[in-house]
Amino acid sequence: MSLRQNLLNPAQQAHQAHTSAQKAAQMDWLNDLPAGGLSAAQTLNWLHGWSEMGWLRRLDSALAAQLLRLQPDAPPALLVAAAVLAQMEGRGHTCLSVNDLLTPPVTLLAWPADAVHGPQGLLALWAHLPADRAGWLAALRAALACLRDASAPDAGQPLVLGGAADAPLLYLRRYRAYEERVGKTLLQRAQSAVDVPTAQAREWLDRFFVNVPSTGASPEEATDWQKLACAVALRARLSVITGGPGTGKTYTAARLLALLLALHEGVSPLRVALAAPTGKAAARLKQSIDGSLQALKAQANEQDNEQAGATLDLDTLIQRIGAARTLHSLLGARPDTRQFQYHAAHLLDVDVLIVDEASMVHLEMMDALLQALPPTARLVLLGDKDQLASVEAGAVLGDVCRDAAQGGYTDDTLRFAQEVAGQTLAACFHASAAPALPALAQQTVMLRKSRRFDGPIGQLALAVNAGDAAQVQQAFALPGKALTAWQPESPQAVCDLATGQGARAIGGASYADYLTCVNTPPMAGDLAAHEAWVKQVLKSFDRFRILCAVHQGEWGTAALNAAVQKALADAGWLQPQGEWFTGRPVMVTRNDTQLGVFNGDVGVVLPNLHKVPKAWFLDGEQLRSVSVARLAHAETAFVMTVHKSQGSEFEHTALVLPPGAAELLSRELVYTGITRAREKFTLIEAQEGLLHAAIARPSVRVSGLRQWWGGAER
């Protein structure tokens, strides 16, 4: 089954099967093409045929049709490039490299064999298209009503040609505009220097970071990267702190806030905002920042009270920070429009903005955020560069942090690191040891020591990240029950895991934990007892989660959710009557600002005190209930995609790798799945070899973002 088929619902698949034979017959004429090559109309037919077959989206061939209407003599190559570009945008790429079109883009599209080799397939069409870059560029530039390049005036053309002469990039107009604005604004912010009171900053940093690296430590371990990250963040209006789970990104951000407070000289108090792409991630950020500031307060009190605790009012800072918000809510998302309440002409009221889980922020959202942020405000991006990028197009954090591991710090940065943070970086992190890296890299620091993931799960995550199959194998062979790999015969195994009744005693939390709670509501009918019960259910539900990579097929979210629900009902845990039965876990699939729920929020349906079913959500300790009648966009959440799990962690995480979806199984997907697990990780491979195939496949997002700050393009 192809990727597209996997994403189709059963009705669409049936329709597709019905039309396939019809379309194949319609396309027979393509075998008898005249030697003169394809006309634009024939090319369009061919592309429509691909959409009918489910290889392209209808949207993709519709773009080609729109271009042909705009310019009736548009060359076939332009129509094909546009349809492929639209398809790539749907897969998260912000542009299409023209170089990828010089030969049939078999790897790029990863279509099934008949779509590649069949008489109406990719190879057959490519026989009619230019064979070199000059030919493609000539074809693209022959349609200036459809396409703008650097030399042509902007007349609202839907396509834009950009990139370098030897690496031209084709964009949809919208993405080119986002990319240009995001690239330029990030660079401006990174270059926008702020005066740092060196001696004062050094004094506070020495107070906040008391770790002494052990003698004989490796170059990575010899540096206090957290302290360095704080220092670097002081000197410009953009800083980026990346690192794996538990490396102390929020710990560092909390100390940075304390440092900014300590150095703040304005008359009005520092205005701080916290945000993340999802509600869950925002709640975790707030909890973590508060926890770190409380710990810092205790540390300051233990140190010399006269010098630290007494002069730094951390209590007021904690109170003033306020709740962390989703980016949608921060920017003031409005129903049914892409426009936000805050934008370039109505700026956010903030001095410092910390954005966590920045790997999930897609290009369009990053653009909206940067536009709405006052030029004087400091932006601090936190995130794990190795995690999956967002479903939507763009991988801004990945692009920014591409060289973060190597450092590439200039003399200026090295001097600053020494003066302000007291850190002498090993030669391997100097710019001389690598090609000189641009200003953005000087504002980026990678944290390298995990405080939470030093056990088997951490080892596995590192091995996956390095694409090291042997180390992965070794990690699974480690003693203890933290890691389990399983190749069951059928998806029934997933149900066994969910009910906690699996034949294999692999241990770990299951859905039996939260359902035990669901089935023992409080006897007393008072509000406090009811709230405590709801919170306990929600927290227990978050102890375990099943993640998978696809929606369709017997190993996809739809079938597995139904199977798990049935298994739990058969085992007596659930009574699934109607849609909104007690205990049903739900995930919101669309932002609804009026209801206050956002795409990705996960809750559980439980009765309120008056026995009316409500969907309940927990943000930190804050409980919210939503009327189920108004929750129009939600689905069952026993099983969710890895994408949707980002920003969350579970005591026990099970990752299901399905067969036939090779294109979706990437190193980043597996890494993200593993790092959702706090204590136990279970891998369920529907077929032997899926894990190894996935880790051998790092995902690549085509983007030209780095051209705006002088980095090499992918």
Ligand SMILES: Nc1ncnc2c1ncn2[C@@H]1O[C@H](COP(=O)(O)OP(=O)(O)OP(=O)(O)O)[C@@H](O)[C@H]1O
């Ligand atoms: N320098 C440090 N000294 C002591 N404890 C630390 C230090 N840095 C981080 N920690 C602790 O390690 C744990 C993980 O830190 P933190 O939550 O900041 O990591 P993170 O990178 O933000 O994690 P995640 O990716 O899960 O959000 C926390 O308990 C934190 O208090």
